[in-house]
Amino acid sequence: MNGSTEKTQYWNPYVGGILLGILLFFSFFLAGHGLGASGGVNRIAVAVEDLVVPEHVDKTPYIAKMAGGDRDPLAHWLVWEVAGILLGGFASGLLRGRVRLQTYRGPQISTRARWAYAFAGGILMGYGARLARGCTSGQALSGGAVMSVGSWTFMLAVFAGGYGLAWFVRRLWQPEA
Amino acid sequence: MNRIFKPQVLGAVILLSASGALALYGQPDLEQKWQFMAPEFEPRLLERQVQIDPAELLSLMNDDYISLIIYDVRSERDWNEFHLVDSERIALEALPTQRERLRALPENGVVVVVSNDEMLATEAWKRLMVLARPNAYILEGGLNHWLNIYGLPADEAGGGRAASLARADGTLRHSFKLALGDRHAAAHPDERHAPQREYTPRVKLLKKIAKAGGCD
Amino acid sequence: MAPYDLVGYFGLTGSYLIYIAIGFAFGFILESSGFGDARRLAAQFYFSDLRVVKVMFTAIVVAMTLIFWSTALGLLDYNQIWVKPTYLWPGIVGGLVMGVGFILGGYCPGTSLVSVATLKIDGMFFLLGHIAGVLVFGETVDSINEFWNSGHLGFFTLPELLHLGTGVVVFLVACLAIAMFLGFEWLRGAIYGKTQ
Numbered sequence: 001m002n003g004s005t006e007k008t009q010y011w012n013p014y015v016g017g018i019l020l021g022i023l024l025f026f027s028f029f030l031a032g033h034g035l036g037a038s039g040g041v042n043r044i045a046v047a048v049e050d051l052v053v054p055e056h057v058d059k060t061p062y063i064a065k066m067a068g069g070d071r072d073p074l075a076h077w078l079v080w081e082v083a084g085i086l087l088g089g090f091a092s093g094l095l096r097g098r099v100r101l102q103t104y105r106g107p108q109i110s111t112r113a114r115w116a117y118a119f120a121g122g123i124l125m126g127y128g129a130r131l132a133r134g135c136t137s138g139q140a141l142s143g144g145a146v147m148s149v150g151s152w153t154f155m156l157a158v159f160a161g162g163y164g165l166a167w168f169v170r171r172l173w174q175p176e177a
Numbered sequence: 178m179n180r181i182f183k184p185q186v187l188g189a190v191i192l193l194s195a196s197g198a199l200a201l202y203g204q205p206d207l208e209q210k211w212q213f214m215a216p217e218f219e220p221r222l223l224e225r226q227v228q229i230d231p232a233e234l235l236s237l238m239n240d241d242y243i244s245l246i247i248y249d250v251r252s253e254r255d256w257n258e259f260h261l262v263d264s265e266r267i268a269l270e271a272l273p274t275q276r277e278r279l280r281a282l283p284e285n286g287v288v289v290v291v292s293n294d295e296m297l298a299t300e301a302w303k304r305l306m307v308l309a310r311p312n313a314y315i316l317e318g319g320l321n322h323w324l325n326i327y328g329l330p331a332d333e334a335g336g337g338r339a340a341s342l343a344r345a346d347g348t349l350r351h352s353f354k355l356a357l358g359d360r361h362a363a364a365h366p367d368e369r370h371a372p373q374r375e376y377t378p379r380v381k382l383l384k385k386i387a388k389a390g391g392c393d
Numbered sequence: 394m395a396p397y398d399l400v401g402y403f404g405l406t407g408s409y410l411i412y413i414a415i416g417f418a419f420g421f422i423l424e425s426s427g428f429g430d431a432r433r434l435a436a437q438f439y440f441s442d443l444r445v446v447k448v449m450f451t452a453i454v455v456a457m458t459l460i461f462w463s464t465a466l467g468l469l470d471y472n473q474i475w476v477k478p479t480y481l482w483p484g485i486v487g488g489l490v491m492g493v494g495f496i497l498g499g500y501c502p503g504t505s506l507v508s509v510a511t512l513k514i515d516g517m518f519f520l521l522g523h524i525a526g527v528l529v530f531g532e533t534v535d536s537i538n539e540f541w542n543s544g545h546l547g548f549f550t551l552p553e554l555l556h557l558g559t560g561v562v563v564f565l566v567a568c569l570a571i572a573m574f575l576g577f578e579w580l581r582g583a584i585y586g587k588t589q
Binding site: 028031103139151152155161163 | 420478489
Binding site for chain 3: 189192193195196197199200201202203204205209210212213214217276277307308309310
C-alpha cells in the first residue's frame with residue numbers, strides 16, 4: 001500500500017479525531033444538530049435541477065418537498081456547511097501546499113480507470129446516502145454521537161460493505177503483490 | 178515509565194475516566210430538567226402568560242387554520258363524565274410518548290392542556306415543556322370554569338350551581354345525570370349562542386425554524 | 394440552555410455564516426488529517442492505514458462525552474437535539490451500498506468535498522457521480538416508497554435498546570472504541586509487520 005510514498009505531514013489521527021469531536025459537540029451545542037455533507041450536495045443538485053426542469057421537480061414528491069413551488073432548496077444550513085467544507089479543505093490544503101491538480105490512484109490502475117471508478121463509487125455513494133438518510137458525516141458521526149440505533153447499524157453496514165468488497169477490488173488500491 | 182505516559186495511553190485514560198464518571202453521575206431526571214429550565218419557563222406560569230380563557234379555547238376549537246391538540250390529563254372517571262370534543266385523554270406518565278409528535282408540530286400547531294382545575298394541567302404543561310417545548314397553554318380555571326360558563330343546562334346537571342373556583346382541589350365539581358363524555362352540549366358549545374366573553378388572547382403562533390438537522 | 398435559536402439571535406445571514414464557519418472547521422480538520430486522499434481512505438479497508446476509524450471513533454466518543462456531560466449539568470437540553478429517526482432497513486441497505494461506493498470510489502461525500510477543494514480530479518469525478526446518484530434516487534424513491542419508510546423505529550437510542558443508562562453506554566462505547574483501535578493496530582502489525 002503506497003500510503004507513505006509522499007512526505008505529507010498529516011495530523012496524528014487521534015488529534016484530528018479529538019478536534020473533530022469538539023467541533024461536533026459545538027455543532028450540537030450551538031445549533032442542536034450535528035454535521036452533514038451529502039444532504040448539502042443533494043440540495044445543490046436539486047437546486048440546479050429546479051432551474052432546468054422546475055415542473056418535473058414540482059411533480060416528484062421527494063424533490064418537491066425540498067424545491068417544489070417557491071421553496072428554496074438552498075435555504076438550509078447544510079448547503080452553507082458544504083460551502084464551508086470546501087473553503088476549509090482548500091485553506092488547509094493551501095497552507096500545506098497540497099492544492100494541486102492531480103489524481104490520487106492506486107499504482108496498478110490507470111488514471112482514466114480511476115476516474116471511472118471514482119464516478120461509479122460516487123453514484124453508489126449518492127444513492128446510498130439518500131437511502132440511508134445520511135452519510136458518514138451526518139449519520140455515522142452525528143447520529144452515532146447521540147447514540148441513535150439506526151446510525152450505529154448504518155455504520156456497521158458501511159464497514160461491512162467496504163471490508164466485504166475490499167479483497168475483490170484490491171487491484172484498485174494495492175501495489176503489485 | 179515512558180510507556181505509561183505515552184499520549185495515547187493518557188488520552189485513553191482521560192476518556193475512560195470522563196465517561197466512567199458520567200456513568201456514575203447520571204443524567205438529569207424530570208424534576209432536575211425542569212429545574213434547569215425553570216428560570217425561563219416558570220415566569221410564564223407565574224405571570225399567567227400561558228393560561229388561556231375558555232372563550233379563547235373555544236375560538237381555537239373553531240379555528241380551521243389552527244392545528245389543535247387538547248390533552249386531557251384527568252382520571253378516566255372524570256373523562257367519562259365530561260370531556261371536550263376532540264380532546265385526548267392521556268395520563269401524566271404517558272406524556273413522553275408524545276415527543277415525536279410534538280417535535281413535528283407545524284407552525285399552526287397549538288397544544289392546550291386541560292384538567293378539572295389548573296393543578297394537573299400545570300404539572301402536565303411543565304412536563305411537556307421539558308419534553309419538547311411545544312407551543313402549549315393551560316385552560317384557565319380548568320373544566321370547572323369551562324362548565325360554569327358553557328354548561329349547566331337545567332336538565333343535565335344535578336344542581337345547576339356554578340362550581341366554586343376558589344376551592345380548587347382538582348375535583349370535577351359539576352355533576353351530570355348521565356356520563357355522556359363529549360356528547361354533552363358543553364363539550365363543544367355553539368359560539369353563536371354561548372355567552373360572549375371578553376378575554377386577553379394569549380395564544381401566539383411560533384415561527385417554525387427549520388429544525389430538521391439531518392442530511393435530508 | 395443550549396441549543397440556541399441561531400436565526401433568532403443572529404438573523405438568517407448570521408446563522409448561515411456560523412454554518413459556513415462550522416463547515417470550514419470541518420473541512421480544515423478533514424484535510425489536515427489526510428481525508429482528502431482517497432488512497433489513505435481506502436487503505437482503511439486493507440488495514441494499512443487506520444486513520445478512518447481512529448478519527449471517526451475518537452470524534453464520536455469525544456463528542457458523546459462532551460454532549461452528555463453538558464446535558465447532565467443542564468447546559469444542553471437533550472430533548473431539543475436532533476436525533477436522526479431510525480429507519481432500520483433503508484439504513485442498512487444504504488450503508489452497504491455506501492460501503493461498496495467507498496471502496497470503489499475512495500471517498501465519502503464529506504471527504505470528496507475536501508478532495509475537490511484541493512483540486513483532485515478523482516474527487517471531482519466522484520462528486521459528479523454523487524450528484525448523479527442523488528438525482529437517480531430522487532427519481533426512483535417514490536417507487537420504493539414502502540421500503541424507504543420501513544423499519545421506522547423513530548427516535549431510538551442505544552440506551553433504550555440496551556436498557557442501560559446513558560452514561561453507562563457512553564462508557565461502553567469508549568471502551569469499544571479503544572478496543573477497536575488496539576485490535577486494528579494489532580491486525581495491521583500482523584498483516585504488514587510494521588508499526589506506525
